[in-house]
Amino acid sequence: MKAMSRQMVRPGGRSARVQASVHAAVRELVAENGREALTVPQVAQRAGVTPSTIYRRWGDLQELLSDVAVERLRPETAPGDHGSLLSDLTSWAEQFLDEMSSPTGRAYIRDALLGDPDGGNAGQCSAYAAEQIDAVLARAAGRGERTPGTEAVIDHVVAPLMYRILFRPDGLDSAYARRLVTAVLAPAAH
Amino acid sequence: MKAMSRQMVRPGGRSARVQASVHAAVRELVAENGREALTVPQVAQRAGVTPSTIYRRWGDLQELLSDVAVERLRPETAPGDHGSLLSDLTSWAEQFLDEMSSPTGRAYIRDALLGDPDGGNAGQCSAYAAEQIDAVLARAAGRGERTPGTEAVIDHVVAPLMYRILFRPDGLDSAYARRLVTAVLAPAAH
DNA sequence: TCACCTAACGCAAAGAGTTAGCTTTAGCGG
DNA sequence: CCGCTAAAGCTAACTCTTTGCGTTAGGTGA
Numbered sequence: 318m319k320a321m322s323r324q325m326v327r328p329g330g331r332s333a334r335v336q337a338s339v340h341a342a343v344r345e346l347v348a349e350n351g352r353e354a355l356t357v358p359q360v361a362q363r364a365g366v367t368p369s370t371i372y373r374r375w376g377d378l379q380e381l382l383s384d385v386a387v388e389r390l391r392p393e394t395a396p397g398d399h400g401s402l403l404s405d406l407t408s409w410a411e412q413f414l415d416e417m418s419s420p421t422g423r424a425y426i427r428d429a430l431l432g433d434p435d436g437g438n439a440g441q442c443s444a445y446a447a448e449q450i451d452a453v454l455a456r457a458a459g460r461g462e463r464t465p466g467t468e469a470v471i472d473h474v475v476a477p478l479m480y481r482i483l484f485r486p487d488g489l490d491s492a493y494a495r496r497l498v499t500a501v502l503a504p505a506a507h
Numbered sequence: 508m509k510a511m512s513r514q515m516v517r518p519g520g521r522s523a524r525v526q527a528s529v530h531a532a533v534r535e536l537v538a539e540n541g542r543e544a545l546t547v548p549q550v551a552q553r554a555g556v557t558p559s560t561i562y563r564r565w566g567d568l569q570e571l572l573s574d575v576a577v578e579r580l581r582p583e584t585a586p587g588d589h590g591s592l593l594s595d596l597t598s599w600a601e602q603f604l605d606e607m608s609s610p611t612g613r614a615y616i617r618d619a620l621l622g623d624p625d626g627g628n629a630g631q632c633s634a635y636a637a638e639q640i641d642a643v644l645a646r647a648a649g650r651g652e653r654t655p656g657t658e659a660v661i662d663h664v665v666a667p668l669m670y671r672i673l674f675r676p677d678g679l680d681s682a683y684a685r686r687l688v689t690a691v692l693a694p695a696a697h
Numbered sequence: 698t699c700a701c702c703t704a705a706c707g708c709a710a711a712g713a714g715t716t717a718g719c720t721t722t723a724g725c726g727g
Numbered sequence: 728c729c730g731c732t733a734a735a736g737c738t739a740a741c742t743c744t745t746t747g748c749g750t751t752a753g754g755t756g757a
Binding site: 559 | 743745752754
């Protein structure tokens with residue numbers, strides 16, 4: 318009942334076309350009028366489908382927004398190579414904070430968490446971050462650097478950033494991200 | 508326009524009575540039928556007010572739920588005294604995780620984050636945790652123990668717990684909470 | 698204490714969003 | 728090429744949401 322959304326049987330079928338045009342319509346209308354003004358009938362009209370199609374496939378506006386948000390939160394580029402683990406991770410964390418702490422980013426995170434009864438979408442977001450960190454750490458290991466574990470970076474860099482983005486949006490800056498990275502790379506964190 | 512909700516001018520006025528009965532109605536109906544089935548007109552009827560009163564004061568169901576959630580997330584007891592910082596903080600973290608990671612707890616957290624345009628409710632939740640940690644740390648300092656800063660505990664204990672509760676609900680247990688506490692109290696964290 | 702004044706609530710009707718039954722079509726499998 | 732099924736279209740009933748206006752509670756100043 319809960320819509321597979323991103324897992325269509327055929328990439329070229331009608332379902333896929335409907336999903337694509339609905340997602341596009343959501344992005345366009347949010348960009349134009351903001352999400353406050355977004356309604357299902359509006360999306361349906363822009364996408365060229367009937368409202369009942371959207372209600373049947375996504376259930377409600379929240380789940381549709383969650384679906385769209387996860388796609389937007391997927392990182393499109395691999396983390397850059399700056400020659401060392403410290404600079405790679407610092408750069409990644411700064412970019413992560415920058416993207417996620419913007420009003421748009423926060424809105425996407427909240428949407429992703431929101432219409433997500435089974436936690437699948439939220440887990441996907443976390444998996445994206447873990448992948449990126451894995452890549453950075455693997456590259457560093459390839460250079461012969463000693464690296465913390467992925468979980469340690471998630472606990473001590475990603476989690477504090479995300480916690481503050483969600484619960485205390487004030488006073489966040491890239492210096493804070495840098496502090497977290499240097500702390501997790503300090504030899505103390507055996 | 509955004510409803511002060513918890514800050515009524517007078518505790519005994521009509522506004523306060525309406526708020527109390529509406530909050531009570533929400534809690535009762537969620538307990539009875541689950542939040543999926545909850546609607547504003549339903550709450551209004553149970554509370555003995557008209558729907559327009561609720562719409563005017565809270566805007567929509569999400570903001571009302573957020574409001575109720577924050578009240579439920581307020582800790583009602585001070586952190587226990589177990590004789591040492593390690594045991595106080597461990598005990599607090601275990602209890603925090605236990606309450607927050609339950610389906611009910613996660614739902615409240617999500618509700619609090621959800622209908623919260625200005626971030627005020629989320630900030631309140633974070634403030635509750637900070638207060639409790641402050642109390643634990645102050646007591647330890649009174650004993651002469653060396654303590655990390657409140658912010659360090661938030662970054663390295665509360666944030667990882669909350670991150671996993673929200674984004675990766677699987678595989679959370681009190682051992683993980685204990686590990687976080689011992690790590691933040693290790694002398695390495697100068 | 699009393700009369701005023703404002704903010705909040707009740708009421709009701711209009712407007713918008715949501716749901717559901719039934720029909721039609723696209724696209725896969727035989 | 729012909730059925731078969733899942734998904735989409737259509738439409739009507741239903742519920743929720745919004746809004747204007749009148750009323751009331753309760754705070755305020757004389």
